Amino acid sequence: MKITDQDIIHAARQLRDEENEQLHVTPWHRHHRFHVPSWLVTIPAAALIGFLLGIWFNGKTKNNMPLTAMTDTVYIKVTEPSVKADTLTHTAPQPVFVRTKAPKVKHYSPHPSPGRSIAEDKIRYDLLVKN
């Protein structure tokens, strides 16, 4: 086949198209936009995440801690009932039973009682008023 100028031009353009089709062309915005190194993003992001996780974790554990772990010193103000002089002299009127009778000496039975001890009742039986 006799080759003309047009055959050469046509073949050259076909070669061009084949080669151009195989190229990988990066989109413009990937070239153009300011490219930040990955480490410059990763490190501050990791620090921020760590900071937020720290706050969250610290808040969670603080509730379970004893009071002394949360504060260095705990001051507890104890208010003692002040005893006034006039309260000693003027006693409140007491029941006759209490005023007149001396407290009984407790008699313990040599045999253990089958019931519960009155000490366990936590009731001041000696203050009971007899009607």
Next chain:
Amino acid sequence: MLIPLRLSALSDEQLMKRASQGNERAFEELYNRHARRLQGFFSRRLGNDADLAADFMHDTFLRLYAARERYQGNRDFRAWLYTIAYNLLKNHFRRNLPLPASEERDDVIPDNSDVEVEIDATILHDALRNVLKSMPEPLSLLFSLHYEEELTIPQIAQITQLPEGTVKSRLHKVMTTIKIKLKQYENN
């Protein structure tokens, strides 16, 4: 949706005018139109080095972007784009491949227009690929600009800063050289 459709209907020069006024999408449209073709041009000129070609294409568009505000509306966009590309290539070859100036090469180009070649059409592509690779860079570049990139003779004259008559005569000699080189594939 209206903006991309409208941009795609504009000419290169209209897009460049908009880009020079700060329209980023207009410049992106220009990139989408010409990037692949320009990268292919660089790839063929740089021995099919895809990464280097991508870098050159990227560099060309960055230079164009940097100079966008200086664009004058009456300037041929493709001629401007390929002028940047041509200068990048020229600097690259000057640094890496010290070739004789194209004017000196005119002596070795035969001025014979009636070269006849007969090659089987099936091997023409491979033969032409080999011939173009073996051509001296200034000739191959001229061939590429005119026949592959389809730039006109006035555009090439503007890019290479040569008179139009010189471009025309050199292109004729380039074609003759290709035919002579293709003759070695005649009986294969």
